[in-house]
Amino acid sequence: MSSIWNNCLSKLENEISGSDFSTWIRPLQAIESDEQIKLLAPNRFVLDWVKEHHFAKIEETIYEFSNGTLNLSLEIGSRNSSVATAAKVAKPAGSQKSSPNFLNKAFTFDNFVEGKSNQLARAASMQVSENIGKAYNPLLIYGSSGLGKTHMMHAIGNAVLQKNPSATVVYLHSEKFVQDMVKALQQNSINAFKEFYRGVDVLLIDDIQFFAGKERSQEEFFHTFNTLLEKKHQVILTCDKYPKEIIGLEDRLKSRFGWGLPVLIEPPDMETRAAILMKKAALVNIELAQDVAFFIAKRIPSNVRDLEGALRRVIANAQFTGREITIEFTKEALHDLISLQDKLVNIDNIQKTVAEYFKIRVADLSSKNRKQSITRPRQMAMCLARELTSHSFPEIGDAFGGRDHTTVMNACKRIAELKEADNKIAEDYSNLLRTLSH
């Protein structure tokens, strides 16, 4: 290795983050002459990425160490091959965008609030991050939108890199994989494409449902996937549904995606939603009062992304007006969201949905019938009304055949206990919550 390049490497290593350095800079080889340093990238992906993100820094460093005497060029090739340069890239830096994205450093296990809805997914992800390629391969995290699948995936990548900064961890959305593949086909660089993806230690592919209907990409991904699994490199995938349910995905991929461990992330319950809000507020140095967190969590039952959006709005309004974040203030700041939510979810449609789910009549919910097949759905409907609407206990009691507010309070308490003790009840409740929140 050239001595000037050696010096440059030592400097760049301190200035470029560990994973970027080992993924993009270390693989470069240098050929030095009196006039120039020619850097050789192993393939087009590395070349494009370096051109776009690190070229200026490298150029500056070489200028410094050579007192401005050396020019820099960047090509695809290897020092071992006599013809180092088949594919020169003439495009200026920044003109092409074709590489995997980096991990979001804020998506860590520490920043991820654990609750019943994500306990298994979190535990499996932590295990995978500690034993890459050995614990569960592939790890498939699935569930509806905005529930933390991407966060979890990045958390694994970040944990792997923390333990081993030289690991090659590549994250990308499945659409990007498709785009890159199409581009590689157009540019006759499909071999470099294959080589790149098949050489990574941990491959994170988000939202694999986008592979549906894209046969050539599925074919390529299938081979990449097999190679990585054979080499015991880790593959982590996310999907918005269980892969068997994806229409337009080849059967062999569906079955292979389920080989390792498929883990579901469910919508968080109210306590977890409130805890997430407090955590997100704390991350921007705001101490969110518990009652405010519960107030928002109750009004935004859908997904965590919406919850975060609401919190951002409250915080921005508070900073703008200089007011304290109280429940009153939050009500004002989220006024339109709350009235929309009230329109979408009211006691009437909660009763209809619950009756339909348990195959009973809506009138049974307000009747005096005390059979368990009726009382349990009734308690659940009361509890959902409390969780999803702004009605008070007495108002809810009224809507259920003029019952006393203590009956509603007891129903909420009973359902909370049963959710802990009985998985079937927890599942029914979560299904109803999901149906009503969409």
Ligand SMILES: Nc1ncnc2c1ncn2[C@@H]1O[C@H](COP(=O)(O)OP(=O)(O)OP(=O)(O)O)[C@@H](O)[C@H]1O
């Ligand atoms: N349990 C949690 N603790 C902390 N933050 C969370 C949690 N669950 C979700 N989030 C946050 O919610 C936001 C949305 O999560 P994310 O993007 O991971 O969802 P997703 O399931 O991948 O959605 P999509 O399927 O739409 O891509 C992120 O900002 C993430 O940090």
